[in-house]
Amino acid sequence: MARHKPKARHWNKNKQKVPGNIPVNSTIKTTSEWNTNAGWTQATTTSNHHYAHQPLMKVTPICKPENRGRYGPKESRERLESQGYHPLVTNMTKEEVEASYEEKRKKSLYKPDFSDYVGMGKEQGFQGQYTSDMNLLVKSSDSSFESQHEASELTKEVFDGTHPQGLLIAEQLASLGIKHLEKLALARPQEWDALSKGMAIWDFTTNKFHNEPSGHVFLCLFPKISQGTFIKSPAHQESRKHEKRIRKEIIDLINWIHSKCGPTERPAWHPDEKLLQAEGLSPEVLRCLNRGTKPPQVVINMARSIPDVSNLEGMMRDYVDQPEHLDYRMSKPVALKHMFGLLTNIFNRRTNIRVLHFQKTPLLDRRVLACVLRACPHVTTLGIYQCPLIHFGDIICLLDLIHEVNLKRSSQSLPLVEALDFYPLYQAGMPFKVPAAGKLTRAEKQRGMEPAARETHGYGITWTHMDLEVVQRGVFGILLKTVLKARKMGIRLLMDKDAAFMKYLSNIPLLPGIIFQFLDGLYRYLDLKETGSEDHTTMRRAKYDMILAVRTGLESPYRNTLDPSYDDTGRVTSLFCRSCGYKMLDIFFCPQWVRNRQDPQDCAGCTLQGLLDRQSDHQKHHDINLMGPFLEKDWDPKGFNV
Numbered sequence: 309m310a311r312h313k314p315k316a317r318h319w320n321k322n323k324q325k326v327p328g329n330i331p332v333n334s335t336i337k338t339t340s341e342w343n344t345n346a347g348w349t350q351a352t353t354t355s356n357h358h359y360a361h362q363p364l365m366k367v368t369p370i371c372k373p374e375n376r377g378r379y380g381p382k383e384s385r386e387r388l389e390s391q392g393y394h395p396l397v398t399n400m401t402k403e404e405v406e407a408s409y410e411e412k413r414k415k416s417l418y419k420p421d422f423s424d425y426v427g428m429g430k431e432q433g434f435q436g437q438y439t440s441d442m443n444l445l446v447k448s449s450d451s452s453f454e455s456q457h458e459a460s461e462l463t464k465e466v467f468d469g470t471h472p473q474g475l476l477i478a479e480q481l482a483s484l485g486i487k488h489l490e491k492l493a494l495a496r497p498q499e500w501d502a503l504s505k506g507m508a509i510w511d512f513t514t515n516k517f518h519n520e521p522s523g524h525v526f527l528c529l530f531p532k533i534s535q536g537t538f539i540k541s542p543a544h545q546e547s548r549k550h551e552k553r554i555r556k557e558i559i560d561l562i563n564w565i566h567s568k569c570g571p572t573e574r575p576a577w578h579p580d581e582k583l584l585q586a587e588g589l590s591p592e593v594l595r596c597l598n599r600g601t602k603p604p605q606v607v608i609n610m611a612r613s614i615p616d617v618s619n620l621e622g623m624m625r626d627y628v629d630q631p632e633h634l635d636y637r638m639s640k641p642v643a644l645k646h647m648f649g650l651l652t653n654i655f656n657r658r659t660n661i662r663v664l665h666f667q668k669t670p671l672l673d674r675r676v677l678a679c680v681l682r683a684c685p686h687v688t689t690l691g692i693y694q695c696p697l698i699h700f701g702d703i704i705c706l707l708d709l710i711h712e713v714n715l716k717r718s719s720q721s722l723p724l725v726e727a728l729d730f731y732p733l734y735q736a737g738m739p740f741k742v743p744a745a746g747k748l749t750r751a752e753k754q755r756g757m758e759p760a761a762r763e764t765h766g767y768g769i770t771w772t773h774m775d776l777e778v779v780q781r782g783v784f785g786i787l788l789k790t791v792l793k794a795r796k797m798g799i800r801l802l803m804d805k806d807a808a809f810m811k812y813l814s815n816i817p818l819l820p821g822i823i824f825q826f827l828d829g830l831y832r833y834l835d836l837k838e839t840g841s842e843d844h845t846t847m848r849r850a851k852y853d854m855i856l857a858v859r860t861g862l863e864s865p866y867r868n869t870l871d872p873s874y875d876d877t878g879r880v881t882s883l884f885c886r887s888c889g890y891k892m893l894d895i896f897f898c899p900q901w902v903r904n905r906q907d908p909q910d911c912a913g914c915t916l917q918g919l920l921d922r923q924s925d926h927q928k929h930h931d932i933n934l935m936g937p938f939l940e941k942d943w944d945p946k947g948f949n950v
Contacts, residue, residue, distance in 0.1 A: 379849050384856055394831040397824050398805050398814075409820035416736070416817070425740035426631060436734030436768065436815045438693055438808055439490050439667060444504075445511065445518055445531050467499040469506025475523045478506040482525040482663040483689040485729040485807055489527075508657060512669060513638065514543045515646040517653070524686075526661045528650060530668035536632030547642060554641045559620045561603065565611040575613040640927075643670040644934055651680070658684045665691035665729075671931055673697040674705045675939050681713055685722050689801075691729040693808065697931055700732045700769045701786055701917035703809070704888075707793045714797070727800035731808035734815060735771045768816045771925040777862060777898050780818060782916025784826055784858045785896040787813070789888070789913060791830060822857045829853030858895045887914035
């Protein structure tokens with residue numbers, strides 16, 4: 309059938325444009341399914357998406373037809389104060405959001421001295437935690453198990469996880485996110501104890517199930533326990549044996565390196581020693597690199613930096629082991645062993661699992677998660693909570709992974725992954741006060757430590773300080789992609805106002821309220837577009853509120869005082885990102901890069917993802933490399949685009 313040409317339209321200087329995209333009334337043909345949703349496009353096949361749209365929200369008029377005057381920061385604030393946030397963002401008012409931010413800010417400022425921290429044995433101030441660690445591992449035999457309200461026999465029978473109705477309740481409750489399970493465990497511990505019998509709860513610290521596994525829910529938990537509890541706990545007997553065996557192997561390796569190479573005159577991190585190593589390796593070091601267990605050079609350098617190895621066991625007990633009242637820190641070899649225990653049990657239950665949650669799981673990164681999700685064909689709900697190797701930027705990778713898995717499942721008539729609950733690791737910084745980076749102690753100066761190595765602050769998303777221009781624009785760029793991908797795929801939980809990811813976004817220490825302001829403008833714009841609204845002024849004002857949120861604190865105030873009712877938003881241009889392949893508003897690119905380069909470049913979102921991937925705090929690169937030999941050798945860390 310012949311394709312009819314669209315009718316010609318009269319020229320309109322104020323014609324509506326999708327943010328950073330082609331005009332709505334353009335005759336340009338595109339295969340993108342994203343082009344009418346918001347400010348970016350990507351060529352995709354239209355036959356690959358079979359997901360239901362979320363129900364449209366009732367659109368509240370932003371302003372009366374006769375009120376079409378100036379609309380700047382003041383008018384934007386007044387509109388927000390009078391009408392509140394979009395109902396999908398939060399139920400709080402602007403004042404309540406700012407008060408919540410101020411409360412968290414004050415808590416984050418309190419850091420005890422190191423001696424007080426060691427004495428108290430607990431973290432102080434705002435830590436950005438989402439769940440408590442031991443609430444889901446209660447037992448009916450615990451002395452503190454007595455409930456304030458005794459459960460009736462009928463209630464106990466309904467919540468009995470060994471019966472079909474208990475299995476169904478457990479699955480339905482777990483599919484709402486791990487927070488709902490924790491609330492039940494806190495409010496009704498007896499009911500939770502009965503319900504948990506219909507789940508498979510894996511304790512990563514003991515490398516075994518908490519109870520006899522059952523049902524379609526798999527929870528992997530890493531409960532926080534003290535070093536003293538770890539030493540005395542009967543449940544951790546096997547872990548203690550493994551820790552002792554690993555420690556002996558480490559001591560033997562250090563002694564072997566010293567016997568072959570001898571100690572260095574200065575520590576490996578001293579500038580003079582670095583210069584000496586740059587000139588070439590000694591014959592002794594070369595022999596160590598090619599004999600025995602073939603330890604890497606960094607291990608050889610660090611081992612040779614130890615001046616006296618006569619009492620290594622005592623030194624490790626004094627400086628490596630935590631005091632008994634502080635948290636137990638699992639060694640990497642033990643974590644690797646327990647990770648394979650976890651993966652083995654997930655594989656054994658792969659056809660039964662429908663709800664899968666990981667909480668604080670060591671060594672779990674997006675590569676391992678991809679292997680797990682592809683191997684479990686019936687998982688419909690996935691939860692990731694505070695896992696050390698999965699950062700904020702990985703949300704794009706997770707959505708792309710789910711998209712890929714769902715495409716394969718749809719061709720095999722398998723259930724799709726329909727829900728994602730996500731709370732990245734929150735970087736709250738050191739739990740105690742430390743000297744400023746420029747004020748090194750005498751011992752640190754003698755060891756040749758550089759001030760740059762004393763990075764002790766946390767910034768929510770990142771551990772180290774990064775350029776605010778990149779971080780703020782990158783956060784909003786990632787958030788824009790997340791909202792649009794999740795909406796198009798019909799993913800539940802992720803952007804729900806009471807779910808984990810929105811809680812994380814509210815904890816990020818950006819200027820108070822700007823994330824909610826951005827989402828408010830974005831949701832208003834999407835609602836207007838999906839209902840086919842022709843109120844161009846209202847659309848531009850919603851778009852202006854998004855632009856204002858991204859620019860706040862980054863650009864001069866006068867840049868944010870122009871009136872979008874006269875199509876000032878049209879001055880915002882669109883740029884193509886060579887990394888993710890989307891065309892976005894220039895506010896999602898760093899201005900200095902836009903001015904200095906004319907060729908295609910990375911958006912701030914992709915740049916932030918790369919920076920987060922390269923973070924090296926807490927031995928992250930070492931942890932990632934531990935799992936490397938067991939995964940694909942040709943893995944591309946930038947291969948997160950579908």
